[in-house]
Amino acid sequence: MAAAETQRFKQWQLSTTRGIDGLKFVEDASIGQVGDEDVLVEMHAASLNFMDLFVAKGGHPGMIELQANPGLITGCDGSGIVKTVGAAVNSFEPGDRVVTHLIGRIPDDAKIDFTMVGSSLGMGTNGTLSQYGTFHPSNLVHAPQNLSFEQAATLPCSGLTAYNALFGLSGRQVQKNQWVLVQGTGGVSVAALQIALAVGAHVVATTSSAEKAAKLKDLGVERVLNYRETPEWGVPARALTPGNIGFDHIVDVGGDATLGESVKAIRTDGVISTLGLVGGPTDKQVPMMAVLNNACIVRGLVAGTRQQMRDFVALVEEKGMKPALDDVVFGIEEARKAYRRQERQQHFSKVVIKLQD
Ligand SMILES: NC(=O)c1ccc[n+]([C@@H]2O[C@H](COP(=O)([O-])OP(=O)(O)OC[C@H]3O[C@@H](n4cnc5c(N)ncnc54)[C@H](OP(=O)(O)O)[C@@H]3O)[C@@H](O)[C@H]2O)c1
Incomplete structure (x- = not known):
């Protein structure tokens, strides 16, 4: 176990299934210890998916029904920089730039099916809308070298799904x-x-x-x-x-x-x-x-494997791709506004939230 050197910080948690108004803003979050299998990440950006809306609302008619998960950090997609790794982690080191992968603790090439979706980041596992987060290493991959944190934060769920559609x-x-x-x-x-x-x-x-x-x-x-x-x-x-x-x-x-x-x-x-x-x-x-x-x-198809995420990152680097962002980027305090923009379908491509002040 390593001690986390973070001060109090901000994050968004699920509290009810009442929708966007039910999201809870916490200004004094803390991380006590980083476990042997944890990676502590200073998060810089998150992006929203259609899925994040129905997680906040407790489901999507005819598709999925979710129980309230109070206290869980919301958000599936994010990017940041590794601060500390637990003693058993050998795939990342402090200073690495990373992006999230929605489902952890399964083999690199394991196909995701709908039964696994409930454990994804921001739904059943603590997610990305937080200034710091601890993740299992299997929920992370190295970020493309050529992207900003905001651009990299667009890749995890929607980008990977698009990659799987065209390359899977x-x-x-x-x-x-x-x-x-x-x-x-x-x-x-x-x-x-x-x-x-x-x-x-x-x-x-x-x-x-x-x-x-x-x-x-x-x-x-x-x-x-x-x-x-x-x-x-x-x-x-x-x-x-x-x-x-x-x-x-x-x-x-x-x-x-x-x-x-x-x-x-x-x-x-x-x-x-x-x-x-x-x-x-x-x-x-x-x-x-x-x-x-x-x-x-x-x-x-459902999202993509961790190996596909790595292949996608390699393609982004090889082709010099720059993911398109929406016209506005929100601050962490403005997450509810960001969710509303997504809900009203006013956005183009990805709604991005900058997480550091
Ligand atoms: N299977 C998976 O693993 C997986 C992964 C990610 C997402 N998804 C699903 O894929 C869908 C899109 O997700 P997303 O995150 O990209 O959503 P999103 O960013 O919220 O996209 C919403 C956009 O969909 C377009 N749209 C709405 N109704 C449409 C219609 N009848 N015909 C064509 N376009 C329409 C609108 O585009 P315009 O504003 O341009 O009209 C709208 O802005 C969702 O249903 C989501 O649950 C599935």
Whole structure:
């Protein structure tokens, strides 16, 4: 055991499942001892995910129901610098820059399934919205050398999920000159489009506003469709691909609301990664004839392995990727405002919270 040399510091804890107002701001948190298997991290930045909203609210209708977990530090994604390591830790040393990995204490290549999600950072294990945190080493990986703490904090959940969508299926990794479609401008989708562009793929995106469409174009997206103006965007999106052949990869975050359009836009043998339900419930049925016509792969996935996180970090460094951030960055005291921006879907890419004063 090593003594933690931290003074009193600030953090956000879950207290109820009443939503954002139920988050509790603690100004005199402390860390007593760093255990033999712990890594004490001075946290510099955190970023929010759609998941953090439903953790605060006690669940997401039809998807997951959560019990209150009072006192647990909220937040899944974060970055910081190692201050102290326990006697049994040999994978990190003081001064290392690190990012979080949501599920710890499983092998590097263990695939994450939904039964494990309850133990993720900020849900069942102390998370990232704190100026200092102790983590099991398996909840950390080294951060990319080329990123600021704010940029690195965007990578863990949404970035890793995007990486898994485009690189996780053996033999189907996204390639130069392929066509990729992403939906909306949330964390997973913007990470996916940046990964796709970094490998030289062509990207088409959907969004709900002209302002966000302009930001997508600035990042290098070739064509943007407004899914509010064109709710049945599958056929027009397909028409944007050479010879109307369809997309090689579609990153589907909308779930029931968007899968029907995705199967119209995918090419024969293409991969639809279905990983979210942000479009909410709908009465629409998926046109199964389109699945047969296009004979595609519909792949469900949950985040990614720790090894995939390391591979993602290596790709970020190799390609010199710079994750897009939202226009505003919040301070630690402003976390409730940050959650509200995420909830109202006003953000572009990732809502980031700076943790040090
Ligand atoms: N399977 C996994 O492991 C995993 C991991 C991470 C996230 N997810 C899931 O993936 C989804 C996205 O997560 P996130 O953190 O990226 O969310 P987020 O940052 O909160 O993204 C929200 C964005 O989704 C877009 N959107 C909403 N309804 C849409 C629709 N009908 N069609 C297209 N886009 C729509 C909007 O983009 P515009 O404002 O541009 O319209 C909105 O801003 C969530 O359901 C989340 O639970 C799953």
